[in-house]
Structures are given as structure tokens and as C-alpha cells.
Amino acid sequence: MRYVVLVTGPFNSGKSTFVSTLGGRFSAEASTKNLLKPTTTVFMDFGTIEHNGYHVTLFGTPGQPKFRPFIMGLMTLKLDAIILLVDCSDPVGLVMGRGFYQMVRRARPDVPLLVAANKSDRLTARKPEEVRKIVGVEEGVPVVPCVATDRERALEVLEKALGLLK
Amino acid sequence: MSEVKRPELEELCRRLVASSRGSLTSVIICTEEAEILAHNPVTEVDQDAAAIAVGNMSAFRYMSQAYGFKPPKRIDVDFGDEKLIIKPLGSLILVAKTSSKPNLGLVDLLLEQVKL
Numbered sequence: 001m002r003y004v005v006l007v008t009g010p011f012n013s014g015k016s017t018f019v020s021t022l023g024g025r026f027s028a029e030a031s032t033k034n035l036l037k038p039t040t041t042v043f044m045d046f047g048t049i050e051h052n053g054y055h056v057t058l059f060g061t062p063g064q065p066k067f068r069p070f071i072m073g074l075m076t077l078k079l080d081a082i083i084l085l086v087d088c089s090d091p092v093g094l095v096m097g098r099g100f101y102q103m104v105r106r107a108r109p110d111v112p113l114l115v116a117a118n119k120s121d122r123l124t125a126r127k128p129e130e131v132r133k134i135v136g137v138e139e140g141v142p143v144v145p146c147v148a149t150d151r152e153r154a155l156e157v158l159e160k161a162l163g164l165l166k
Numbered sequence: 167m168s169e170v171k172r173p174e175l176e177e178l179c180r181r182l183v184a185s186s187r188g189s190l191t192s193v194i195i196c197t198e199e200a201e202i203l204a205h206n207p208v209t210e211v212d213q214d215a216a217a218i219a220v221g222n223m224s225a226f227r228y229m230s231q232a233y234g235f236k237p238p239k240r241i242d243v244d245f246g247d248e249k250l251i252i253k254p255l256g257s258l259i260l261v262a263k264t265s266s267k268p269n270l271g272l273v274d275l276l277l278e279q280v281k282l
Contacts, residue, residue: 004199026214046200046217057200059221069232073225078199 002055005161006074006111007045008104009085010096011063012036014118016045018085018148019060022158023049027060043070051155054162075107081161082108085146086135088117089124094134101135112164113141116157120145171282175204175258182262182276183207189268190276194261196220203258212263219252219261240277255282 007015016027028043045060061071084104087093097115104113117131126134128143137143144160147153179193183206194205196216205211219241226238243250247266251273252259260280264273 002199002201025217044217044221046214046221048213059200059217069225069229070221073223073228074221076224076228077220 001053002057003080003162003165004057004059004077005158006077006079006082007058007060007085008071008075008082008100009061009063009118010087010093010100011040012090013063013085013087013093013097014146014148015060015063015085016041018083018116018118018146018154018157019045019047019058021148021151021154022056022058023047024058040064042067044074049158051158056158056162072107075104079108079111081164082111082113083157083161084113084115085118085148086115086131087119088126088128088131088145089119089122091134094126094131097131097135101137105138112161114157114161114164115141115143116146117143118146118148121147121150172203174282176206176208178280178282179204179206182280185276186272187269188265189270189273190262191265192263194219195255196259196261198223198257198259212261215250215261215263216259218250219259222252223254223259251277253277253280255280258282 007019009015024047027045029039030042032040041062047058049056059074061074086097115137117128128145132143144157146157175195182193183190192210194202194216196202200217200220202216222241230237241252249264251262
């Protein structure tokens with residue numbers, strides 16, 4: 001069984017790390033002057049993973065609005081699920097997540113969506129229910145904690161996203 | 167549908183590489199989800215090239231809609247001597263890699279003739 005999953009979210013939410021942890025093949029990045037991180041995705045992240053008999057293709061979008069054609073282009077693919085990553089340890093990241101959430105819902109209301117509250121292992125992390133409120137996630141859309149640097153926890157998120165298809 | 171066409175697609179890839187007299191080093195045909203359906207040489211599977219083609223094609227299609235242009239007929243990436251050529255084939259995408267200093271006239275002619 002083959003699935004295509006899009007990983008999206010605002011700048012510095014952990015999309016590239018998530019794709020790379022699960023089975024990243026490449027990330028098209030450029031160096032940035034931003035103090036938050038040394039590089040940023042400018043085109044896409046790409047990864048594949050074989051798991052429980054599934055072959056999952058992962059596309060990661062850039063997070064900065066200036067790369068909108070790539071973000072929106074990848075949104076037009078034939079997708080099975082979308083994972084929206086937000087940095088739940090950063091209030092600014094959560095507010096930016098709100099805009100992303102609305103954009104994803106508008107662009108692809110037909111695709112099952114899961115919101116992953118990334119960096120949930122940090123001291124300042126908000127609980128999923130708080131994330132739901134700040135990001136404005138509707139009741140039918142799950143919000144789950146996520147640690148993109150931890151393969152097991154990233155896999156849990158992917159499994160939950162694929163579980164939406166059953 | 168793509169399952170039925172696989173042998174034809176394999177033959178198309180083989181024919182393009184063989185007819186190019188060394189100008190094309192590899193040809194891939196993939197879906198819009200980067201699933202490779204056919205490739206030549208058969209020993210080389212370049213998943214990354216397929217993903218790059220899908221990413222570019224989706225972005226340029228989005229741009230063409232946003233600006234009211236026609237959908238892109240071909241995207242050429244120039245790496246100096248070598249080139250990566252991305253061409254939509256209906257719902258599929260053809261990705262061709264050239265050798266260094268290819269005969270571009272021949273490559274253009276071969277790719278213009280490709281139809282499914």
C-alpha cells in the first residue's frame with residue numbers, strides 16, 4: 001500500500017527534522033541569517049519510509065510565506081494525508097500556525113489533516129488542548145504531541161495520520 | 167491504468183536513451199506523487215530526480231494558474247554541461263538527464279515526439 005503525506009507548517013516548526021528523522025532523502029536548504037536556525041528549506045524536503053507494510057512518501061514544504069509557490073504547488077499533489085507541524089513551545093510559532101492551518105483547510109479540505117504539536121518535550125510546551133485553542137483547530141481534527149527528533153515519537157504521529165484513512 | 171502501461175513506458179525510456187546517441191544518460195517516467203513507473207538504464211533508479219521533478223512541476227503549475235499562463239510544457243535545469251529536463255506527459259512526468267555537452271537539437275527533437 002502506498003501513501004503520500006505532506007508535512008507542512010510555519011518556519012522553524014520542525015518539518016525538515018520530522019521528514020529527516022523518518023526517512024529523509026534530501027532537503028533543499030539555504031543558509032539563513034536568522035538566529036533561530038542556520039538553514040531553512042527553500043524548495044522541499046523529501047523522504048520515503050517503509051513501515052508496517054506501507055510505503056509512505058513524505059513531501060515537506062518550506063515554512064516561509066515567500067516560498068508560497070512551492071508550498072501551494074505541493075498542496076496540489078494527490079495527497080492521502082497532511083501533517084501540520086507547529087512549534088508548541090513558542091507562542092509566536094503557534095500564532096503563525098493559525099494562519100497555516102487556515103490556509104491548509106482552504107486549499108485541501110478534502111484531505112485528512114492532523115496537527116502535530118512539535119517540541120512537546122520542552123519546558124515551555126503547551127498541551128495539545130491549548131494548541132487546539134490557539135491555532136483554532138476544529139473538533140474533528142486531531143492534535144497530537146510530537147518530538148520530531150525522536151524517531152519513535154515521529155513514527156507515532158505518522159501512524160496516527162495514516163490511521164485517519166481507515 | 168499505470169500498471170497496464172508499464173511495459174510501454176519502459177520501452178519509451180529505453181528508446182529515448184538508445185536514440186539519443188549518448189546525449190541522454192537516463193530517462194525516468196514517474197507519477198505526480200514521485201512513484202517511478204519506468205526508467206532506463208534499468209539498473210539505475212533515481213528517486214531523488216523524480217521527487218525534484220514533482221516538486222518543480224507542482225510549483226510551476228501553481229504559478230501558471232496564479233498568473234494565468236498556460237501549464238509548463240517543459241522545465242530545463244542547466245547544471246553547466248549537463249541538464250535535467252522535466253516534461254509533463256498527461257498525468258505523468260518524464261525526467262531526462264543529459265550527458266555533458268549533449269546534442270540539444272537531437273534531444274529536443276526526441277522529446278517533442280514523445281506522446282502517450
